[in-house]
Structure formats: structure tokens, C-alpha cells
Amino acid sequence: MLHKYLEHFKTVAETSSILRASEVLHISQPALSRSIKLLEEILDTPLFIRKNKGVEITEYGNILYKQVCSMGNEFNYALQEIDYLKNQNIRKLTIGSGLVWQYSIFPNVIQQFTTQFPDTQIRIITGFSDTLYEQFLKGQFDIIFCDLGSLKPMTGIVFEHLMNTCFSFFAVWSHPIFSRENITEQDLLDYDIAIFSHSNILSTQNDISDRHQIDVRLQRNIKYISSSMINLLEVVGSSRYLTPIPPSLQHIAEQFGLKEINPKLRRDAFPSGMVYRKAALKKPHVKSYIDAVRASIKTS
Structure with missing residues (x-):
């Protein structure tokens, strides 16, 4: 029975609404409200603050929510362990x-x-x-x-x-940037950038830049985003794009005619x-x- 109350509590916490939670759980609002009230009585603690529009979780509720999530994760892993033994x-x-x-x-x-x-x-x-x-x-x-x-x-x-891992900029060996001496960060600003981003992530421009350690000045130069590393390297190998990738992937980048622009410009590991x-x-x-x-x- 307590498991049911905790499931109801978790859904209300995630939706911040008795109405939306009742729709997710396929139970009536009064029944869900009773579950939350009973759980609060068991714990002798207010878990939510009722407002005109929805509910707001309390500090006590936040503590319980974290533990309930952890319990759910461990339960899922326990099921995997049982399946492994079987x-x-x-x-x-x-x-x-x-x-x-x-x-x-x-x-x-x-x-x-x-x-x-x-x-x-x-x-x-x-x-x-x-x-x-x-x-x-x-x-x-x-x-x-x-x-x-x-x-x-x-x-x-x-x-x-x-x-330790870091990022560094690469370009095709015939790229005009290699005609410059002592290539600096400022030189990178003159060219568009292509980057990799996993297909299951819808990231903001800032988020993508942070993950690739791209300086804020270079963010506006990001013009091509691919969820395929092979596609990215193929495109960069046949264009004037620059791309930030880990130097440990240099052996793969070289297969597409790319080389590191300047090892001194590597980001912090x-x-x-x-x-x-x-x-x-x-x-x-x-x-x-x-x-x-x-x-x-x-x-x-």
C-alpha cells in the first residue's frame, strides 16, 4: 500500500498538479488527494503547498522525492539482477x-x-x-x-x-588557415564551424558550445551540426569548416584528410x-x- 502512495506522490511532484497527476495515473482527483493526505499523515509532514494553480513541493517533499527516485532506480537494477540470475x-x-x-x-x-x-x-x-x-x-x-x-x-x-580528455580544432589539410603562421584563437573567428551532437539530444547553442569547450566568441560561427561523426568528418574534409574534436580521434580524422590546426590551442583537459x-x-x-x-x- 505504501508503494502506491509513493507512486502517487512522485507523479504529483513531477507534474506540480493534482489534476495532471490524476490523468497520468488514471484515478480520480479526490482519490489522489486522499493518497497524498494519508502519506502526509503517515510522515507527519506537509509534502505540498496547495496553490490556486497546482501545488508546490515543500522542502520535506523534496527530500522524499529524491529518495523515491533512488528507490525506483535501484528497483529497476534489482530486476536486471534477477533476470541475469534466471x-x-x-x-x-x-x-x-x-x-x-x-x-x-x-x-x-x-x-x-x-x-x-x-x-x-x-x-x-x-x-x-x-x-x-x-x-x-x-x-x-x-x-x-x-x-x-x-x-x-x-x-x-x-x-x-x-x-583526461580535451578538444582541439581540426580542418582539411588544404584549408587556407594553414597558410597562416602562428595560428591563434583570433584566426579561428574567420571560418565557420561544424560540430557533432548526439541525435537523442535537443541541445541549445550554448549547451552544445559548452560540451565542445567552444569560446563564446566562436559560437556564432557554428553553422553545421551532425549526429554522425563519420558524416561530420566527411563534410569537414570537403569544405572550409573547422571542427572541434578530441585529439585522441586524430587517427580517424586523418583518414578524412584532416589535421590538427594548432596543438597549442587545445582546450583544458x-x-x-x-x-x-x-x-x-x-x-x-x-x-x-x-x-x-x-x-x-x-x-x-
């Missing part, structure tokens, strides 16, 4: 990652991993750190590899720093690594993949 002969490894990991680290790791676990199905989904972490907390990934700087630590979850639950180490195939990544980083 189907140990069917191994799956679901990974969330940034592009640097997918292109520069994973190829060798996967080759080694599949030798040890040939029957494991591997699924890799790329995305930005905050989105990957949100999905990870909901139990959708076994491990994520991403920028660690903006993520909030949680009990039972390991944040392991493995390397940020910490990157992997995030996983301590409990995940009980799964041999997950632990093996984590160990293989560590070994690959040490030898690269």
Missing part, C-alpha cells in the same frame, strides 16, 4: 559511452573480451555524460564511460578516473573514466570488460 546462459553487456571511448579504446578491448566471452551480446550507445548517467541510474547500462566532472557521486556507485555499480562486479563478463579497459588505458 538467464545466466544468455549474457548481455550494455554500455553507454562518449565517442572517444567508442573509437579509440573499445576496438581492442572488444576483440580481447569476445575471445573470453564469445556468447555475450554487446550493445554500445553513445551520448553526453549527463544523459548517460541518468539512464545508468535507471538501470539501463551496466557501465558508462564519459566525462566525470559534472556527475554527482552516489552510494554504491564507483567513479573511476582513467584519463577534463577527467574522463567509467561509472559502474559495485554489485556489477559480481557478473564475470562485466568485471572482465572493466579489467580489459583498465589494461588498455595503461598500455596506450
